[in-house]
Amino acid sequence: MSKKIMVVDDSYMTVKDLQFHLRAQNDYEIVSHYTTGEDALENIETDKPDIVMMDVVMPGMDGLETTKKLLKKYPHARIIILTSMVYESTVIEAKEAGASGFLCKPLELAEVVACLDYLRTHPRTGFYLPSVLRS
Numbered sequence: 644m645s646k647k648i649m650v651v652d653d654s655y656m657t658v659k660d661l662q663f664h665l666r667a668q669n670d671y672e673i674v675s676h677y678t679t680g681e682d683a684l685e686n687i688e689t690d691k692p693d694i695v696m697m698d699v700v701m702p703g704m705d706g707l708e709t710t711k712k713l714l715k716k717y718p719h720a721r722i723i724i725l726t727s728m729v730y731e732s733t734v735i736e737a738k739e740a741g742a743s744g745f746l747c748k749p750l751e752l753a754e755v756v757a758c759l760d761y762l763r764t765h766p767r768t769g770f771y772l773p774s775v776l777r778s
Contacts, residue, residue, distance in 0.1 A: 645672040646763065649692035651709065652725060653678040653701045657748065661696065664752045671759055678702070680709030687717045694762060697742070699726040699733065710740040721762045723771070725750065734772065744771035 648671055650658055658676050665671050675690045677683045681703050683695070695713065699706040710722050723744040724737040737745050744758045754773050761771040 645670055646693040646759070647672060647674045647691065649674065649683065649687070649690050649695045649720075650676045651678075651680060651683040651695060651701070651706065652676075652698035654698065657698065657725065657750070660750050661755070664750065664755050668756060668759075670763070680704035680706065680712075683709060684712055684716060687713055687720070691717075692720055694759065695720050695722045696725055696746075697722050699724060699728055699737075707736050707740045710737070710742055714741045721767070723758055723762070729776065734776065738770055743767070743769065745773070745776070747773055747776070 650661055650673055652658060662673060665673060674692060675686065677686065679702055697706040697710055706724060713720060721743040723746055724742045725746050725748055726733060727748040729747050734745055743762055746754055746758055758771045
């Protein structure tokens with residue numbers, strides 16, 4: 644059974660990129676897409692995703708605040724932060740918000756799949772960071 648993914652990102656290109664990357668991956672399926680954190684919060688319990696891929700900068704509530712609120716409402720979700728704002732402070736804030744992983748835009752297929760596979764096989768306490776940021 645494939646893992647259900649919710650994408651929360653106001654970038655049309657990011658969503659299309661993820662759909663393209665995951666099309667060949669039978670283990671993962673994008674089941675919903677929202678452009679605001681508010682919409683994601685409103686629909687999280689209906690969609691019941693296993694994984695949420697969350698942008699940081701969006702209209703309204705930002706992705707880090709949405710992550711905190713989403714995990715209070717639906718603690719089973721694993722959240723991957725997607726951002727082009729690759730700063731140490733953003734990584735720290737993502738971890739403090741409860742995110743399970745961090746990916747840099749533009750997204751690369753190998754990194755997306757590696758992150759999803761990591762979350763599938765590691766305990767809930769793990770945090771995925773791309774190899775380019777691990778040093």
